[in-house]
Amino acid sequence: MEWVIHLLRQHSELAIFLTIAAGFWIGKIKVGQFSLGIVTSVLLVGVLVGQLNITIEEPVKSVFFLLFLFAIGYKVGPQFFRGLKKDGLPQVGFAVLMCVGCLVITWILALIMGYNAGEAAGLLAGAQTISAVIGVADDTINGLNISTEQKNNMINIIPVAYAVTYIYGTAGSAWVLSSLGPKMLGGLEKVKAACKELEAKMGTSEADEPGFEHARRPVVFRAYTIENDWFGNGKTVEQLESYFISQGKRLFVERMRHNHTIINEILPGQLLQKGDEVVLSGRREFAIGEEDWIGEEVIDPQLLDFPVEVLPVMIHKKPYANRKLEFIRKQPFMHGVSVRRIKRAGIDIPVFAQTVVDSGDTLELVGLKKEVETAAKQLGYIDRPTNATDMVFVGIGILIGGVIGALAIHIGGVPISLSTSGGALIAGLVFGWLRSKHPTFGQIPESSLWVLNNVGLNMFIAVVGISAGPSFIQGLKEVGPMLFIIGILATSLPLLLGLILARYVFHFHPALALGCTAGARTTTAALGAIQEAVDSETPSLGYTVTYAVGNTLLIIWGVVIVLLM
Missing domain, CATH: 3.30.70.1450 (Regulator of K+ conductance, C-terminal domain)
Incomplete structure (x- = not known):
C-alpha cells in the first residue's frame, strides 16, 4: 500500500485516471431510480483519493476546463444566436429572467446564511447543476486582491458546497418540473391533452396509436401484395403516391415484383396491378396498417434486399x-x-x-x-460521420477567447473580467454559430464533442476533488447540514418562479412552458422526466433556445456571484 501511495504522489496523472475510472463506474450505478451521477461521483472519488495529499499542477485543470467550455459554447452557439431573432426573443427573454432569478435567489440565500464567496459559488453550482461554475468562480477568486490563504479557503469550500447541494439539484429539478409543473399549469390531464392538441396542429394524429416510439419514429421499408380492387386494371406509381398524399401520408414505391421479375428502377408511370408486390417506404406511423388497404404484408428477403x-x-x-x-x-x-x-x-x-x-x-x-x-x-x-476534429479551429477558438477573457478592467481596485474560462465559452458560442453558417470548416464530430464535454469536465472535477481532499472533511463540518436545506430552496424557488413566468407573463403553451423552464436551468434529466410524465415529446420544442441562453448565463454567473459576495 505504501508503494501505491508513493507511486500516486510521484505520478499524479495516475491519480487523476484512477479517479476518472472509479467515478464513471460509481456514477452509472443505480439504486431504483436514484444515481449519484458521473460528475458528483468523480468529485467524491477525487476527494477520497485526495486524502493521500497528492499535488497536481494547476495547468492540468485549466486545460481540460477550457476544452469543456469551448465545446459547450460550440454546441449551443447556433441556437443562442438564433434566439436573438424576432421569433425566438420571447424564449430568450424568459431564459434571461429565469437565470437572473437563479442568481438573485442564490445570492440572497447566501447573504442570509452569511456564506463567503466560495460557499455561495458552490451553492450556485450545485443547486443549479451547472458544474462549470466551479472553474469560473475559481478563476475569479484567484483574481481578487485578498490573501493567498483567503483564496485557498474559498476555493477549497466550493466543491464541498457543490457536493452537498448537487444531488437535490438534479433529482429535485426533475421532480418539481415533472410532478409539480403540470399541476401549476392546470393539472396533468389538462397538460397531456394540450400536448396532444399541439401534436395534431403540428401535423400528427397518430401519436396515440399503440406500439409507437414517441421519442423517435424511424423510417421503415415494407413489402405488400396488391389485392385491393382500387387498382382495377392498373394504377401508376404516381397515382398511388398521390392517393397516399391525399390521405395525409408520405409513402413511396421503392421497388416491385411483377410476373416474378424484380423491378429496381421505379418510374412515375410504372403500372401497378393486382398480384404485384410493392415495397413502400415512409415514416413508421404512415406505413403501419397499409396491409389493411393494399393487401397482405409479405416478408420477402429478395425483394427487400437493397441498400438504403x-x-x-x-x-x-x-x-x-x-x-x-x-x-x-x-x-x-x-x-x-x-x-x-x-x-x-x-x-x-x-x-x-x-x-x-x-x-x-x-x-x-x-x-x-x-x-x-x-x-x-x-x-x-x-455532415458525413467522421473521426476527424478540426483542431486548428478548436485551438484558435480557445486562444482568442482566452486572450479576450483575460483582459480586465478595474473598478474600485477590483479587477473585473470574464476570465480565460468565460472567454473560452464566448468563443465557443461564436465559433459554433460560424460553423452553422459555413459548415465546410470547423467540424467537431459528435463523438469528439462527447469527449470534450464529459472528459474535459470530469478531468477538471477530478483535479478539483483531489486538490480539495485534505480540507474537504473540515469544510463539510463548517457548512453543516443546513446547507442541504438551503440547496433545496435554491433549486426549487427558481423553477417555481420560471413556471409562474411561463404561464402568467409569457403565456407559453403548457408543453413549451415546461420545456423552456427545463432548458433555462439546463436540466436535461428533467426534460426526460417531463416528456415521460406528459407522454409527449413536444416539451423539447421549448428546450433548445432556453438551454443555449441558460448554459451561457449560468456559467457567467460564476464570476458575478463571487463579485457580488
Whole structure:
C-alpha cells in the first residue's frame, strides 16, 4: 500500500485516471431510480483519493476546463444566436429572467446564511447543476486582491458546497418540473391533452396509436401484395403516391415484383396491378396498417434486399432554413426521401409537419442513395460521420477567447473580467454559430464533442476533488447540514418562479412552458422526466433556445456571484 501511495504522489496523472475510472463506474450505478451521477461521483472519488495529499499542477485543470467550455459554447452557439431573432426573443427573454432569478435567489440565500464567496459559488453550482461554475468562480477568486490563504479557503469550500447541494439539484429539478409543473399549469390531464392538441396542429394524429416510439419514429421499408380492387386494371406509381398524399401520408414505391421479375428502377408511370408486390417506404406511423388497404404484408428477403442510405445533413441554405418541415417535404427533390430525425443543439426534437427547421439543425434523411444525396445537396451540407476534429479551429477558438477573457478592467481596485474560462465559452458560442453558417470548416464530430464535454469536465472535477481532499472533511463540518436545506430552496424557488413566468407573463403553451423552464436551468434529466410524465415529446420544442441562453448565463454567473459576495 505504501508503494501505491508513493507511486500516486510521484505520478499524479495516475491519480487523476484512477479517479476518472472509479467515478464513471460509481456514477452509472443505480439504486431504483436514484444515481449519484458521473460528475458528483468523480468529485467524491477525487476527494477520497485526495486524502493521500497528492499535488497536481494547476495547468492540468485549466486545460481540460477550457476544452469543456469551448465545446459547450460550440454546441449551443447556433441556437443562442438564433434566439436573438424576432421569433425566438420571447424564449430568450424568459431564459434571461429565469437565470437572473437563479442568481438573485442564490445570492440572497447566501447573504442570509452569511456564506463567503466560495460557499455561495458552490451553492450556485450545485443547486443549479451547472458544474462549470466551479472553474469560473475559481478563476475569479484567484483574481481578487485578498490573501493567498483567503483564496485557498474559498476555493477549497466550493466543491464541498457543490457536493452537498448537487444531488437535490438534479433529482429535485426533475421532480418539481415533472410532478409539480403540470399541476401549476392546470393539472396533468389538462397538460397531456394540450400536448396532444399541439401534436395534431403540428401535423400528427397518430401519436396515440399503440406500439409507437414517441421519442423517435424511424423510417421503415415494407413489402405488400396488391389485392385491393382500387387498382382495377392498373394504377401508376404516381397515382398511388398521390392517393397516399391525399390521405395525409408520405409513402413511396421503392421497388416491385411483377410476373416474378424484380423491378429496381421505379418510374412515375410504372403500372401497378393486382398480384404485384410493392415495397413502400415512409415514416413508421404512415406505413403501419397499409396491409389493411393494399393487401397482405409479405416478408420477402429478395425483394427487400437493397441498400438504403441514412445521411445526416446540416441545414444552412437560405431557401430551406427557418422553414416548416412540411415545406421541405413538398420539394420535388424530396421524392422518395423521409426525415427520420431532427437534432438541434444535440437534442432530438419532434419530426412534425409544422416543426420549423432552423439553420444549423441536423436532419437525418433516409432513402435510396441517389435520392438521399440529391436532397442533401439541395438542403445544406452533408455532415458525413467522421473521426476527424478540426483542431486548428478548436485551438484558435480557445486562444482568442482566452486572450479576450483575460483582459480586465478595474473598478474600485477590483479587477473585473470574464476570465480565460468565460472567454473560452464566448468563443465557443461564436465559433459554433460560424460553423452553422459555413459548415465546410470547423467540424467537431459528435463523438469528439462527447469527449470534450464529459472528459474535459470530469478531468477538471477530478483535479478539483483531489486538490480539495485534505480540507474537504473540515469544510463539510463548517457548512453543516443546513446547507442541504438551503440547496433545496435554491433549486426549487427558481423553477417555481420560471413556471409562474411561463404561464402568467409569457403565456407559453403548457408543453413549451415546461420545456423552456427545463432548458433555462439546463436540466436535461428533467426534460426526460417531463416528456415521460406528459407522454409527449413536444416539451423539447421549448428546450433548445432556453438551454443555449441558460448554459451561457449560468456559467457567467460564476464570476458575478463571487463579485457580488
